[in-house]
Amino acid sequence: ATCTGSCICATETCPAAQNRHSMSYDSARGKVVMFKKDETWEWDGVNWTQKYPLTEPTARYMNTMTYNSISGKTILFGGYYTTSPDFTYYNEIWEWDGNNWTQMKTTTKPSPRSKHAMTYDTAREKVVLFGGSHGGNETWEWNGSGWTQKNPANNPSARSSHAMTYDIIREKTVLFGGY
Numbered sequence: 001a002t003c004t005g006s007c008i009c010a011t012e013t014c015p016a017a018q019n020r021h022s023m024s025y026d027s028a029r030g031k032v033v034m035f036k037k038d039e040t041w042e043w044d045g046v047n048w049t050q051k052y053p054l055t056e057p058t059a060r061y062m063n064t065m066t067y068n069s070i071s072g073k074t075i076l077f078g079g080y081y082t083t084s085p086d087f088t089y090y091n092e093i094w095e096w097d098g099n100n101w102t103q104m105k106t107t108t109k110p111s112p113r114s115k116h117a118m119t120y121d122t123a124r125e126k127v128v129l130f131g132g133s134h135g136g137n138e139t140w141e142w143n144g145s146g147w148t149q150k151n152p153a154n155n156p157s158a159r160s161s162h163a164m165t166y167d168i169i170r171e172k173t174v175l176f177g178g179y
Contacts, residue, residue, distance in 0.1 A: 015034065015036060015041045015048060020062050021061070023035075024066050026067050026098070028072045030044065031044050031098075033065065035063065035096075038056070038060075040053060040056060040101070042098075053099065053100040053101050057079075057090075057092065057103075058081065058090070060078075060080060060090055061082075062114035062115050063079030063090070064076070064077055064079075064116055064129070065118070066118045066120045068120050068127060069122055071095070071144055074095070075094070075095055075118070075127050075142065076095075076101075077093050077094075077118060078091060078092075078112065078113045080112075089113060091110055091111055093142060093147075104145070106147055108147050110147060110149075113131075113132035113135035114132060115133045116129060116133075117129070117130050117131065117132070117163055117164035117178075118130075118164065119164045119173055120166060121141075121171075122168060123171040124141075125143070127142035127143075128140075128173050130164060131156070131178065133160040135160070136158040137156055139152060139155065159177075160178055161179055162176065162178025163175070163177055163178075
């Protein structure tokens with residue numbers, strides 16, 4: 001069977017077409033995790049499965065996700081939601097364990113933002129977050145229990161809608177593009 005929308009799936013169950021969502025690969029469970037607006041989905045390489053956790057982030061767009069291979073959890077941060085004409089920007093951090101989302105509480109944290117980039121640095125065991133709308137050229141790191149703002153000597157210029165990933169061979173975070 002085929003599904004409607006812009007997805008590839010072997011069954012009728014698949015997420016509706018969406019933009020402004022986020023995805024990350026959970027290597028321990030072998031699943032792609034997607035958060036779209038207010039839904040959590042997983043892709044196992046053959047089928048999409050919608051998850052129905054007891055708790056989950058409020059509806060949002062343009063958030064970012066990455067996978068923490070040490071904790072075995074997918075990390076979600078930020079995003080925005082609009083109820084025209086107002087926009088609400090978030091600075092919450094959430095962890096997905098495959099069954100449920102847990103909001104992590106911390107006193108120090110990045111400002112609310114969207115269109116930022118985030119990746120997991122496996123050598124240093126930290127999530128690295130950079131920029132975004134309302135985020136300027138800030139660099140933050142999440143160690144699993146708290147945020148620390150970094151002030152590197154050579155900082156990229158402020159930007160949003162950029163991409164970032166971790167190069168495991170060179171042990172470096174790589175950032176490209178944006179505006």
